[in-house]
Amino acid sequence: MKDIVTKLHRAFNPRSVAVVGDKREMDYMWLRSLEHFQGKLYSVQIDEQELPGIEALGVKNYFSLLDIPDELDYVIVAVPREVAPKIIRDCIEKKVGGVMLFTSGFAETNTEEGIKLQQTITEMAKEADLNLIGPNCMGIFNPKIGLRHAAEQYYGDGGPVGFISQSGTYATFFSLMGAVHGIKVSKSVSYGNAVVLDSTDYLEYLAEDDDTKIIGMYIEGVKKGRQFFTLLREITRRKPVLIWKGGATEAGSRATASHTASLAESPLIWDALIKQCGAIKIESLDEMVDTVKALLYLKPTTGKRVGLAAMTGGQSVVITDTFAKAGLEVPLLTEKSYQEFATFFTIIGSSYRNPLDISSNLRSADNIMRCVDILDRDEMIDCVVLELSLGFLARIARFIPPFFDDLIEALARHRERSDKPFLTILFSGPTEDAAAETREKLLAKGIPSFPNFERGAKALNKVVDYYRFQRL
Amino acid sequence: MKDIVTKLHRAFNPRSVAVVGDKREMDYMWLRSLEHFQGKLYSVQIDEQELPGIEALGVKNYFSLLDIPDELDYVIVAVPREVAPKIIRDCIEKKVGGVMLFTSGFAETNTEEGIKLQQTITEMAKEADLNLIGPNCMGIFNPKIGLRHAAEQYYGDGGPVGFISQSGTYATFFSLMGAVHGIKVSKSVSYGNAVVLDSTDYLEYLAEDDDTKIIGMYIEGVKKGRQFFTLLREITRRKPVLIWKGGATEAGSRATASHTASLAESPLIWDALIKQCGAIKIESLDEMVDTVKALLYLKPTTGKRVGLAAMTGGQSVVITDTFAKAGLEVPLLTEKSYQEFATFFTIIGSSYRNPLDISSNLRSADNIMRCVDILDRDEMIDCVVLELSLGFLARIARFIPPFFDDLIEALARHRERSDKPFLTILFSGPTEDAAAETREKLLAKGIPSFPNFERGAKALNKVVDYYRFQRL
Numbered sequence: 001m002k003d004i005v006t007k008l009h010r011a012f013n014p015r016s017v018a019v020v021g022d023k024r025e026m027d028y029m030w031l032r033s034l035e036h037f038q039g040k041l042y043s044v045q046i047d048e049q050e051l052p053g054i055e056a057l058g059v060k061n062y063f064s065l066l067d068i069p070d071e072l073d074y075v076i077v078a079v080p081r082e083v084a085p086k087i088i089r090d091c092i093e094k095k096v097g098g099v100m101l102f103t104s105g106f107a108e109t110n111t112e113e114g115i116k117l118q119q120t121i122t123e124m125a126k127e128a129d130l131n132l133i134g135p136n137c138m139g140i141f142n143p144k145i146g147l148r149h150a151a152e153q154y155y156g157d158g159g160p161v162g163f164i165s166q167s168g169t170y171a172t173f174f175s176l177m178g179a180v181h182g183i184k185v186s187k188s189v190s191y192g193n194a195v196v197l198d199s200t201d202y203l204e205y206l207a208e209d210d211d212t213k214i215i216g217m218y219i220e221g222v223k224k225g226r227q228f229f230t231l232l233r234e235i236t237r238r239k240p241v242l243i244w245k246g247g248a249t250e251a252g253s254r255a256t257a258s259h260t261a262s263l264a265e266s267p268l269i270w271d272a273l274i275k276q277c278g279a280i281k282i283e284s285l286d287e288m289v290d291t292v293k294a295l296l297y298l299k300p301t302t303g304k305r306v307g308l309a310a311m312t313g314g315q316s317v318v319i320t321d322t323f324a325k326a327g328l329e330v331p332l333l334t335e336k337s338y339q340e341f342a343t344f345f346t347i348i349g350s351s352y353r354n355p356l357d358i359s360s361n362l363r364s365a366d367n368i369m370r371c372v373d374i375l376d377r378d379e380m381i382d383c384v385v386l387e388l389s390l391g392f393l394a395r396i397a398r399f400i401p402p403f404f405d406d407l408i409e410a411l412a413r414h415r416e417r418s419d420k421p422f423l424t425i426l427f428s429g430p431t432e433d434a435a436a437e438t439r440e441k442l443l444a445k446g447i448p449s450f451p452n453f454e455r456g457a458k459a460l461n462k463v464v465d466y467y468r469f470q471r472l
Numbered sequence: 473m474k475d476i477v478t479k480l481h482r483a484f485n486p487r488s489v490a491v492v493g494d495k496r497e498m499d500y501m502w503l504r505s506l507e508h509f510q511g512k513l514y515s516v517q518i519d520e521q522e523l524p525g526i527e528a529l530g531v532k533n534y535f536s537l538l539d540i541p542d543e544l545d546y547v548i549v550a551v552p553r554e555v556a557p558k559i560i561r562d563c564i565e566k567k568v569g570g571v572m573l574f575t576s577g578f579a580e581t582n583t584e585e586g587i588k589l590q591q592t593i594t595e596m597a598k599e600a601d602l603n604l605i606g607p608n609c610m611g612i613f614n615p616k617i618g619l620r621h622a623a624e625q626y627y628g629d630g631g632p633v634g635f636i637s638q639s640g641t642y643a644t645f646f647s648l649m650g651a652v653h654g655i656k657v658s659k660s661v662s663y664g665n666a667v668v669l670d671s672t673d674y675l676e677y678l679a680e681d682d683d684t685k686i687i688g689m690y691i692e693g694v695k696k697g698r699q700f701f702t703l704l705r706e707i708t709r710r711k712p713v714l715i716w717k718g719g720a721t722e723a724g725s726r727a728t729a730s731h732t733a734s735l736a737e738s739p740l741i742w743d744a745l746i747k748q749c750g751a752i753k754i755e756s757l758d759e760m761v762d763t764v765k766a767l768l769y770l771k772p773t774t775g776k777r778v779g780l781a782a783m784t785g786g787q788s789v790v791i792t793d794t795f796a797k798a799g800l801e802v803p804l805l806t807e808k809s810y811q812e813f814a815t816f817f818t819i820i821g822s823s824y825r826n827p828l829d830i831s832s833n834l835r836s837a838d839n840i841m842r843c844v845d846i847l848d849r850d851e852m853i854d855c856v857v858l859e860l861s862l863g864f865l866a867r868i869a870r871f872i873p874p875f876f877d878d879l880i881e882a883l884a885r886h887r888e889r890s891d892k893p894f895l896t897i898l899f900s901g902p903t904e905d906a907a908a909e910t911r912e913k914l915l916a917k918g919i920p921s922f923p924n925f926e927r928g929a930k931a932l933n934k935v936v937d938y939y940r941f942q943r944l
Contacts, residue, residue, distance in 0.1 A: 027871070081820065105820035108785075136785075136821075152863070167786025173901055176863075180902045220789060246786065251802035251827075252793035258823035259785035284790070284926060313580075313608075313731035314639025314718065317692060318756070321724035330723035348553065348577035349608075351730035355723075391624070391648075399499070429645055430652045454756060 004204045008197075011098025011131050012140055012187055012205070014073030014147065015039040018065060018096075020087055021079035021103075024053045029151070030076050030102070031057050036146035036155040042068050065090040073097035074147070076139060081105035081117055084135065088121050091130060098131035100139030106193055107261035108136060118261075122195040130196070136260060137192030138168035141175060143185060144211075152176055159184020161292055162212035164202045166191060166260050167246065170218045173285055180436065181289050182443035183296060186211035193260050194221075200228045207235045214295050216242045216288055221262030229273050236278040240295050240466055244282035245270050278469045280462050290450060290459035297448035298421035298460070302468045303382025305329045306460070307375030308355040309368075310387040316357035319387060319425070319453045326457035328383075328464075330354060337378045344370065354381075362396055365406035369414060376418050383420055383460060386411075388449070389427045390434055404438075412445035424449040425456050476676045480669075483570025483603050484612055484659055484677070486545030486619060487511040490537060490568075492559055493551035493575075496525045501623070502548050502574070503529050508618035508627040514540050537562040545569035546619070548611060553577035553589055556607065560593050563602060570603035572611030578665055579733035580608055590733075594667040602668070608732060609664030610640035613647060615657060616683075624648055631656020633764055634684035636674045638663060638732050639718065642690045645757055652908065653761050654915040655768065658683035665732050666693075672700045679707045686767050688714045688760055693734025701745050708750035712767050712938055716754040717742050750941045752934050762922060762931035769920035770893035770932070774940045775854025777801045778932070779847030780827040781840075782859040788829035791859060791897070791925045798929035800855075800936075802826060809850045816842065826853075834868055837878035841886060848890050855892055855932060858883075860921070861899045862906055876910075884917035896921040897928050 016039050019030040023045070031054065034041050043054045043061040054061045062068050065075065065087065075096050077087050084103050091099040106118035118135070125132040133139050138149040141163075146155040150172050161183055165171040171190035178185065186209060189202050199222050206212045215235070222228045235241055245267065247256035253264035274281045282288045306328050310316035320330050333354050341352040344367075349360040356375070361367050368386075375384045397403045415422055424442060426449035428435035435451065442449050450456030488511050491502040495517070503526065506513050515526045515533040526533045534540050537547065537559065547568050549559050556575050563571040578590035590607070597604035605611050610621040613635075618627040622644050633655055637643040643662035650657065659681060661674050671694050678684045687707070694700045707713055717739065719728035725736035746753045754760045778800050782788035792802050805826050813824040816839075821832040828847070833839050840858075847856045869875045887894055896914060898921035900907035907923065914921050922928030 027867075108823070109819045111819070165786075167784070167789070169784040169786035176902045218786070246789040246793065248793045249796035251796045252789055254802075254804075254825060255785075255789040255792045255823075255827050255829075258825055259789050259829060284794070284924070286924065312639070312641040313727075314637075314641035314690070317639070317718040317724055317727040317731050320727045321718065321720045322756070324721035324723045330726075332726075347581045347583070351580070351727075353726060353730055355727050355730075357727075357731060395499075430648045452756070452758065 004201060005208045008098065008131060008201070008205045010073040011133070012142060013145065014097060016042070016070050016072050017074045017076065017147065018042040018044055018068060018072050019076045019078065020044040020065065021077060022054070023047070023050050026078070028053060028057060030078055031059050032151045033148045033153070034146070035151065038145045039073070040070060042070070042072075044068070065094050074140065075099040076102060078102040081114070084117060085120050085124065088124050088130070088132070092124065092128040098133055100133040100137065101135030102138065104136035104192070106135050108193060108258060110258070118193065118195060125196045132196040133189065134192040135195065138171055138190035141171065141185060141188040149190070154179055154184070157184065158186050158211060160186055160211065160213035160296070162186050162206035162209060162215045163188035163217070164191070164199060164206065164215065165189070165218040166194065166199070166220045166262070167218055168192070170285060174216065174288060177285065177289050178292070181293050181439070182448070183289065183292050194223060198223045200224050200231060203228070203235065203241070204231055207231075207239060212239070214240050214242070214292055216282075216292055218244045218246060220246045220256035220260050221265055229277055232279055233277040237470065240280060242280040242282050242288060242291055243274050244284070244288055248283070278466070280466050286455060287458065290455045291462050293448050294423070294459040294463045297446060298423060298463060299419060300467050301382050301421050301464060302471055304461070304464055305331050305380055305382045307333070307378060307381035307384045309358055309371055309375065309385070310355055311362065311389045311392050312359045313351070313357045315387055315389065315427070316351070316355040319385070320355045322453035323385070323457045326454070327461045328457060331380045333375070333378045333380055337374050340374050362392070364400065365403060365410050368407060369410045372414060376414070376420055376422070381420070384422045385425065385456065386422075387425045387427060388438070389429070390431060390438065391429050408441055408445060411442070411447055415446055421460070422447065423456055423460065425453055426451060476673060477680045480570065480603060480673070480677045482545040483605070484614060485617065486569060488514070488542050488544050489546045489548065489619065490514040490516055490540060490544050491548045491550065492516040492537065493549060493555075494526070495519070495522050498550070500525060500529060502550055503531050504623045505620045505625070506618070507623065508620070510617045511545070512542060514542070516540070537566050546612065547571040548574060550574040553586070556589060557592050557596065560596050560602070560604070564596065564600040570605060572605040572609065573607030574610065576608035576664070578607050580665060580730055582730070590665065590667060597668045604668040605661065606664040607667065610643055610662035613643065613657060613660040621662070626651055626656070629656065630658050630683060632658055632683065632685035632768070634658050634678035634681060634687045635660035635689070636663070636671060636678065636687065637661070637690040638666065638671070638692045638734070639690055640664070642757060646688065646760060649757065649761050650764070653765050653911070654920070655761065655764050666695060670695045672696050672703060675700070675707065675713070676703055679711060684711070686712050686714070686764060688764055690716045690718060692718045692728035692732045693737060701749055704751055705749040709942065712752060714752040714754050714760060714763055715746050716756070716760055720755070750938070752938050758927060759930065762927045763934050765920050766895070766931040766935045769918060770895060770935060771891060772939050773854050773893050773936060774943055776933070776936055777803050777852055777854045779805070779850060779853035779856045781830055781843055781847065781857070782827055783834065783861045783864050784831045785823070785829045787859055787861065787899070788823070788827040791857070792827045794925035795857070795929040798926070799933045800929060803852045805847070805850045805852055809846050812846050834864070836872065837875060837882050840879060841882045844886060848886070848892055848894070853892070856894045857897065857928065858894075859897045859899060860910070861901070862903060862910065863901050880913055880917060883914070883919055887918055893932070894919065895928055895932065897925055898923060
């Protein structure tokens with residue numbers, strides 16, 4: 001087992017957790033988030049007024065970490081900053097597996113007191129070889145064992161995606177938004193100011209983690225740049241790594257300094273290094289979710305030639321513009337395909353050159369699948385994209401009630417049969433809320449959908465670039 | 473009154489409408505969409521089997537346009553293409569105000585029959601000076617008089633936005649998506665193959681229309697290019713014109729040929745001309761909705777310096793990156809503002825350099841408004857942006873139930889008081905469906921929201937560029 005695995009195993013897979021300083025003012029957010037934790041849970045709180053609230057949650061409280069009659073694998077610290085050194089001292093004495101400081105108010109405040117306190121805890125932890133996560137962060141999420149940092153997060157089954165985030169918000173949002181897009185986390189960590197453990201350590205750990213097949217990162221700055229990129233280049237050969245760099249503009253760097261005390265780094269150098277290392281560059285949370293989804297659900301291809309089928313003429317124009325602008329190709333089909341279309345395809349109000357406008361050919365799921373099949377079999381095409389417009393589908397379904405279920409079943413069979421990636425664009429129009437149900441039905445059959453052309457096109461292009469780079 | 477107004481007035485403001493060829497197979501979509509039409513409605517259908525269905529809708533049917541004992545201001549034609557010349561002939565004889573052909577299957581099919589039929593109807597209409605809209609389109613939407621082309625469209629109150637679309641899909645989608653984003657149409661037209669009346673004519677008409685303050689366009693090709701751009705340059709001085717060119721890529725041009733028989737035109741030339749004419753370039757339906765919303769709801773400014781307030785540290789970094797990348801500036805504030813923040817702002821877990829991370833300062837609506845006010849009064853700032861994260865707001869509201877209503881009231885007062893544009897980013901996380909209600913509440917107070925940083929930043933930057941150009 002690699003050193004880093006030995007080093008971080010207890011913290012990421014704790015059998016016992018203590019929360020220090022949870023309180024009513026925070027709605028006992030830490031203890032509540034650990035409601036389904038499968039190991040032993042302890043509280044440390046010295047304020048007598050908080051004790052009834054903690055007891056009501058069924059958690060035993062102690063007045064000091066040192067009083068807990070058990071080994072502690074992971075400690076969550078939510079005390080005022082001036083108390084942090086005392087808790088760190090206790091953690092060292094207690095030989096905990098890892099300690100995460102939710103506590104903030106350190107170097108990121110750019111105050112003398114904050115900077116000094118950060119130095120103190122950093123030196124203490126480094127000297128004792130203590131696994132300090134943060135400060136100013138949300139720490140570890142390991143759904144399998146119910147180790148969460150927000151009560152809204154899922155627990156039980158984990159997934160194949162590791163997430164490393166300097167921001168607590170994005171660690172939380174990635175898990176929550178990912179869940180509704182068919183993405184589940186294996187393990188994630190929010191690590192804030194990164195005074196002891198940094199992105200490089202977490203990346204190395206998740207690279208060795210068997211449950212983790214894909215790694216997403218939100219980074220504001222790295223402390224050991226050379227080591228990070230050397231490691232990154234090696235890992236991308238085994239697992240896709242997606243990197244979203246916060247502070248990619250001058251003003252944004254000012255914000256990373258105030259947020260996690262990260263130093264400004266040249267966005268150009270970051271872009272170049274991400275590319276050279278074969279990692280995938282990401283620029284927003286939506287892009288992170290979309291691209292991970294494409295990696296998880298699309299069969300791999302190095303080809304950029306897309307066959308596009310839209311449900312109306314206007315959409316056929318715009319899907320084509322959008323995929324072409326994203327870097328993909330929309331070629332003409334083979335003569336064989338055109339001959340096949342000519343045998344059944346209604347061209348009045350529709351067309352099939354590629355893109356397809358199938359508006360006059362929506363009479364049955366079979367008819368739609370015939371179009372998808374021709375695109376799929378065409379040797380000019382590497383990937384097939386089908387627009388599903390909820391409004392039109394609902395209109396058809398009024399006449400042919402089983403239409404939509406038939407279509408999803410047929411798409412599922414298609415997906416199993418074909419070696420080419422297949423994706424859908426689920427266009428909801430004004431009814432955003434109606435999209436969720438259909439998105440879920442599709443995901444249940446392994447079919448990814450994207451909410452608009454641009455997001456689908458960008459995600460597809462990014463994963464094709466990734467597979468191309470890896471096969472060089 | 474200008475010639476074009478005289479010419480098109482009857483068609484856009486009909487007191488009588490006839491639908492030719494509606495049928496059960498289409499769920500009587502045309503007659504149903506005219507259910508709330510305020511003028512007189514007639515049907516023309518020769519298929520006896522369709523008559524009970526038409527009568528059930530309460531519409532009187534005739535066997536020929538010529539039999540209708542009334543003048544006809546607007547005729548909707550949904551017959552098979554080979555019947556189109558006969559109906560056009562009747563329209564000419566009947567001296568109708570305008571005729572719209574939903575019928576398709578003309579030059580866009582690239583078939584001999586289609587091309588020939590298109591020539592026939594074009595020549596007939598031109599010779600008789602008949603106002604032919606289309607073919608292969610959805611025609612006019614005038615909500616004020618209940619003239620619609622989809623039963624889902626609103627009726628009664630119209631709004632200030634004219635929309636001209638070569639695609640029926642986008643005419644429909646713009647009206648439906650606009651409605652949920654606080655945008656209502658004055659008059660819109662979908663005009664398909666544009667064989668007689670073209671974009672230039674509709675643009676000229678809406679430029680003269682008093683109800684229309686902003687004009688959006690989705691165009692696949694123009695027939696009279698020089699005339700179009702001369703007109704466009706003149707109109708943008710009076711009304712903002714937003715132009716979305718479909719077929720902006722080589723493959724996309726192939727799609728426009730199959731969709732509306734539009735010829736390929738250089739995207740570079742289009743981009744240059746849009747810019748020179750002071751129009752606003754748009755690249756997607758979302759961008760169209762967002763930018764129109766920004767024009768309608770934001771106070772005008774030519775300044776690009778934004779004051780940004782996010783609800784967490786990660787979001788403060790990313791909102792800054794996103795606005796900076798979109799072309800806006802995120803400057804430091806004045807010393808005066810910093811001194812004011814220092815009197816009350818909790819910096820542990822938060823920061824206020826610009827961007828603001830107000831996570832530790834969310835205790836009350838007053839506290840949030842104090843931050844907004846300082847940004848607003850700062851002479852370095854032209855526009856204020858506030859992130860509203862639904863998840864966090866819900867969490868606060870659990871402790872302080874009136875919190876959210878208080879905040880919306882306070883934001884409404886702020887909006888009235890301030891001369892600077894103010895916008896919100898309504899971040900819904902995984903609960904898209906929850907966003908609609910809050911978006912509506914904000915819109916009811918005149919406060920625009922955008923669903924993510926990128927869409928808000930792009931829309932703001934586009935409207936500032938527009939105001940800058942117009943004041944040159």
